[in-house]
Each structure stands twice: as C-alpha cells, then as structure tokens.
Amino acid sequence: MAAMETGSAAWPGRLPRGSTVSVVVATAIVVADMVGVGVFTSLGFQVKDIPSGFAILLLWTVGGIVALCGVFSYSELGAMFPRSSGEYNFLSRAFHPAFGFLAGWVSATVGFAAPVALAAMAFGEYGKSVIPGAPPLALAVGAVWLVSIVQLSGVRHSSTFQLVSTILKVVLIVAFLIAGFVVGTPQPVSFAPHISDIGYVSGAPFAIGLVFVMYSFSGWNAATYIIGEMHTPQQNLPRALLAGTLIVLVLYVALNAVFLHTTPIDKLAGQLDVARIAGSAIFGEIGGRIVGAMICIGLVSSISAMMWIGPRVMMTMGEDIPALRLFARKSSQGAPVYAIVFQLAVASLMLFTRSFEAVLDFIQFALLFCSFFTVLGVIKLRITRPDLPRPYRAWGYPVTPVVFLLVTLFMMYYLVVDRPLQSFLGVLIMVSGLLIYAVFRKRDGAATPSSGHSKSPGNSPGRE
Structure with missing residues (x-):
C-alpha cells in the first residue's frame, strides 16, 4: 500500500503485504474478545436493585447500542488509516504521536496481558468443575501457553483456530439458550414493559449497571488491532x-x-456464578459441569483473540521506534514472535503473582481515557481535516460519537469517584508512557508515526 502522506488526497488501492484475515475471521475475533465471563456473572448484582425482566434486558440492549456507537467511529478511523494497533494508530493520526505512544504503552505492556491472565484464571476455576481436583493455576498457565504456541505458528493457523473455537463457543451458547427455553421451568417474570419499570430505568442503579454492562461489551474494537492483516x-x-x-x-x-x-430472581440476587445457578435449574445436578465446560471452551477463544491482537500493538510500535525494533520482527508465517513471547511472559508473571486483578483495577481508567479520545478524534478530524478520504463514514454522525463520549465520560467519572486510587494509578501509567516516549525520542531520534519511516511504509501513519 502506498504511503499516505500528510494532506494526500489519493487513496491507496493495494492491500498490505500478508493480508490474510477474512471478514469472517475478523468477526470471530470481535465475538471471541467480547464474550468472556462478564455476561455470566453480572446479572446477580443487577437484579438486586433492578428486579424487572424488561429493565434488565433494556439495560443490556442500551449497552449494545452504546458499543455500536463506538463501532461506527472506530470504523471510520480504521478505514481512513488501515494499520494494525488500534488506538496507537488512531491517536497518533488524530492528535499526536506521543498520545498514540501513551495508548500503545498501556496496551502493549499490561492492557492485554492482564485480561489474558484473568480469562486464563477463570478458565482454571471453571475447569475444576469439569476436571475435579485439577489445580486451577496449572490449567490457566496451560491454556495461555497452548494458545500462544498456536499464535506463534503463524497467521493462517491462528485464523483457523480462532474461527473454529469461536464457532464452537457460539454454538454451545445457542444450545444452552435453546435448552433453557425448551427444558427450563418458566419463572413468573415478565419481559413486557410495565409502568413500574420507569422507576428502575431512570434510577441510579440502572446507570451504574450500565457501567458494568459496558465492561462486558468491551472488545467490540478488537479487529482494529489487526487491520494490517485483513483483506480489503x-x-x-x-x-x-x-x-x-x-x-x-x-x-x-x-x-x-x-x-x-429459568431461575427465581431471589436465587440470582447477589450471586456471582449466575450461569452455574441457571445451569443447575435447567439441567439439574450436572448443570454446573455443563456450564463450566461451555464457559471453558468460550474462554479459550477469548484468550486466543487477545493473544493475537495484543502483540500487534507492540509490533507496530516496533516498526516506528528503533528502541523497540525487535518486536517488529515476524516469522516467515507472519507471526510477531518477540511481541507474542513478551505478552506471554507478562501474562504468565501475572498468573503466578496473582497481580492481574490489581492491574485490571487501575488500567480501566486509562483504557476508557484512550477510547474516549479516539472517538473524539473522529469529530476533530471531521472539523480540521474534511479533505481526508473517508472510505467509510460513521453512521449517525455526530449523534453516535456524542452518545459514546457521554457514556464513556460517565464511566470515567464513576471510576474516579468509586476508585480514586486505582484511577490515579492509571493516570500514572499513562504519564510513564509519555516519559518513556520522550526518552526514546531523545536517545534514538526515533522514527515516530509522524515521520512515515515505518518498516512497513504502506501502513505508516503520518501525523495529521
């Protein structure tokens, strides 16, 4: 792909070298990255304050709509600047390379490794119900290393593994849904709107519940991290x-x-393992084991997606910054070997030290901060650079980006109020990224994303 220089009106028509990921596989990555343990654990805390079937389903629908608002904005940026690495690429283009490095630093170091470790530990815990007596830590480490070996084997094998594991995940969930509606004992819950639902929907618990629903929807931007490997x-x-x-x-x-x-609300209220409780209500005594197996298989596809897309951030940063050039190296099969091994090492360290839970607490604010400014970048570029070619334009602009920005701003406000120390630590991580960027610039005279001197010139962003 010919380099798009600053101010260029021409649109490159040639695909990046090694573009082997189809739209089906990219869709599988999005599904796999989104569907983790959140949806299987959130309901118990929601029904404590929102004991209404209609209000609960509306809560999850609103969360999905907000995620779609983010999708439209990220799609516009991704089509404009088709380079792997997500926010690192977008923020470098829309604002400044230092801002992009900040986002890339968070993602490349702990932003993906911590969720990988969390998903792996959940795999270990649920695996105990499938293989009684198995040590959860051993199962967790085994899952991460197995998936990493697949990723190291190259993009083609990764694509096959991701597609098969995600299809299996979706099939199992659909089978669980069918069994629930066909075999399960109906409970006296109504999904039709009622006048009393107005109080639930307009109350503070609904707004706070939306924060955690949005965490369950996180991952909708997964495919933006592998744009450079996608067909068209x-x-x-x-x-x-x-x-x-x-x-x-x-x-x-x-x-x-x-x-x-299928399950009485009073049995779900305040419970973490709502999926197991519902599984027992549907299938009886073996329900917990069935649900555990379903979630374990689903978590493998989630780990696979994060072990695929996470190293692409470090890889792209390595293309731009000489001090990180090692991580840009790929195998003959297209795998960024050193970047994958780096994320594997960090995730394994977090598993052995059980530090991933603390890390997840204080990177949430940083991740929301980067997503907020990425979507804000769509509005900025529409105003400051209306001449840039836009193969895809965000649907519903400017309403959809504004909706996403308002909800994300509320989530950041909630984190600052509810977890001030963790949010402050998240800010410190971002500041450390800026300091490291300054050191790299001073020491190496690094070819930043603004210079267009990437090792992959066809995908190198120039500062706008």
Missing part, C-alpha cells in the same frame, strides 16, 4: 466490527433472558 480493510473492518457487536448483543440479551426465565 476499508470495507471489511466496518463489517467485522458491526457484525461481531450485533451477534454479541443478541447473545447477551438472550442469555440474560434465559437466566431470568
């Missing part, structure tokens, strides 16, 4: 993000409907 990303990225998010929206609403349809 200008068309396929928006399709993958939209299709993946819509699939997950339907699954989330249906899962919560089944939980409420």
Whole structure:
C-alpha cells in the first residue's frame, strides 16, 4: 500500500503485504474478545436493585447500542488509516504521536496481558468443575501457553483456530439458550414493559449497571488491532466490527433472558456464578459441569483473540521506534514472535503473582481515557481535516460519537469517584508512557508515526 502522506488526497488501492484475515475471521475475533465471563456473572448484582425482566434486558440492549456507537467511529478511523494497533494508530493520526505512544504503552505492556491472565484464571476455576481436583493455576498457565504456541505458528493457523473455537463457543451458547427455553421451568417474570419499570430505568442503579454492562461489551474494537492483516480493510473492518457487536448483543440479551426465565430472581440476587445457578435449574445436578465446560471452551477463544491482537500493538510500535525494533520482527508465517513471547511472559508473571486483578483495577481508567479520545478524534478530524478520504463514514454522525463520549465520560467519572486510587494509578501509567516516549525520542531520534519511516511504509501513519 502506498504511503499516505500528510494532506494526500489519493487513496491507496493495494492491500498490505500478508493480508490474510477474512471478514469472517475478523468477526470471530470481535465475538471471541467480547464474550468472556462478564455476561455470566453480572446479572446477580443487577437484579438486586433492578428486579424487572424488561429493565434488565433494556439495560443490556442500551449497552449494545452504546458499543455500536463506538463501532461506527472506530470504523471510520480504521478505514481512513488501515494499520494494525488500534488506538496507537488512531491517536497518533488524530492528535499526536506521543498520545498514540501513551495508548500503545498501556496496551502493549499490561492492557492485554492482564485480561489474558484473568480469562486464563477463570478458565482454571471453571475447569475444576469439569476436571475435579485439577489445580486451577496449572490449567490457566496451560491454556495461555497452548494458545500462544498456536499464535506463534503463524497467521493462517491462528485464523483457523480462532474461527473454529469461536464457532464452537457460539454454538454451545445457542444450545444452552435453546435448552433453557425448551427444558427450563418458566419463572413468573415478565419481559413486557410495565409502568413500574420507569422507576428502575431512570434510577441510579440502572446507570451504574450500565457501567458494568459496558465492561462486558468491551472488545467490540478488537479487529482494529489487526487491520494490517485483513483483506480489503476499508470495507471489511466496518463489517467485522458491526457484525461481531450485533451477534454479541443478541447473545447477551438472550442469555440474560434465559437466566431470568429459568431461575427465581431471589436465587440470582447477589450471586456471582449466575450461569452455574441457571445451569443447575435447567439441567439439574450436572448443570454446573455443563456450564463450566461451555464457559471453558468460550474462554479459550477469548484468550486466543487477545493473544493475537495484543502483540500487534507492540509490533507496530516496533516498526516506528528503533528502541523497540525487535518486536517488529515476524516469522516467515507472519507471526510477531518477540511481541507474542513478551505478552506471554507478562501474562504468565501475572498468573503466578496473582497481580492481574490489581492491574485490571487501575488500567480501566486509562483504557476508557484512550477510547474516549479516539472517538473524539473522529469529530476533530471531521472539523480540521474534511479533505481526508473517508472510505467509510460513521453512521449517525455526530449523534453516535456524542452518545459514546457521554457514556464513556460517565464511566470515567464513576471510576474516579468509586476508585480514586486505582484511577490515579492509571493516570500514572499513562504519564510513564509519555516519559518513556520522550526518552526514546531523545536517545534514538526515533522514527515516530509522524515521520512515515515505518518498516512497513504502506501502513505508516503520518501525523495529521
């Protein structure tokens, strides 16, 4: 792909070298990255304050709509600047390379490694119900290393593994849904709107519940981290993000409907393992084991997605910054070997030290901060650079980006109020990224994303 220089009006037509990821696989990555343990654990805390079937389903629907608002904005940026690495690429383009490095630093170091470790530990815990007596830590480490070996084998094998594991995940969830509605004992819960629902929907618990629902929807932007490996990303990225998010929206609403349809609300209220409780209500004594197996298989696809897309951030940063050039090296099969091994090492360290839970607490603010400014970048570029080619334009602009910005701003406010120390530590991580960027610039005279001197010139962003 010919380099798009600053101010260029020409649109490159050639695909990046090594573009092997189809829109179906990219969609699978989005679905896999989104569907983790959140949807299987959130309902118990929501029904404590919102004991209404309609209000609960509306809560999850609103969360999906907000995620779609983010999808539209990220799709516009991804089609404009088709380079792997997500926010690192977008913020470098829309604002400044230092801002992009800040986002990339968070993602490349702990932003993906911590969720990988969390998903792996959840795999270990649920695995105990499938293999009684198995040590959770051993199962967790085994899952991460197995998936990493697949990722090291190259993009083609990664694509096959991701597609098969995600399809299996979706099939199992659909089978669980069918069993719930067909076999489960119906509970006296109504999903039709009632006058009393106005109080639930307009109350503070609904707004706070939306914060945690949005965490369950996080991952809708997963395909933006592998744009450079996609076929015709200008068309396929928006399709993958939209299709993946819509699939997950339907699954989330249906899962919560089944939980409420098959299990008394008083048994769900305040409980963390609502999926196991619902599984026992549907299948009897073996329900917990069935649900555990379903979640374990689903978590493997989630770990796979994060072990694929996370190292692409470090890889792209290595293309731009000489001090990180090692991480840009790829195998003959297209795998960024050193970047994958780095994320594997960090995730393994977090598993052995159990530090991933603390890390997740204080990176939430940083991740929201970067997403907020990425979507804000769409508005900025529409105003300051209306001449830039836009193969895809955000649907519903400016309403959809504004909706996403308002909800994200509320989530950041909630974190600052509810977890001030963790939010402050998140800010410190971002500041450390800026300091490291300054050191790299001074020591190496690094070719930043503004210079267009990437090792992959066809995908190198120039500062706008």
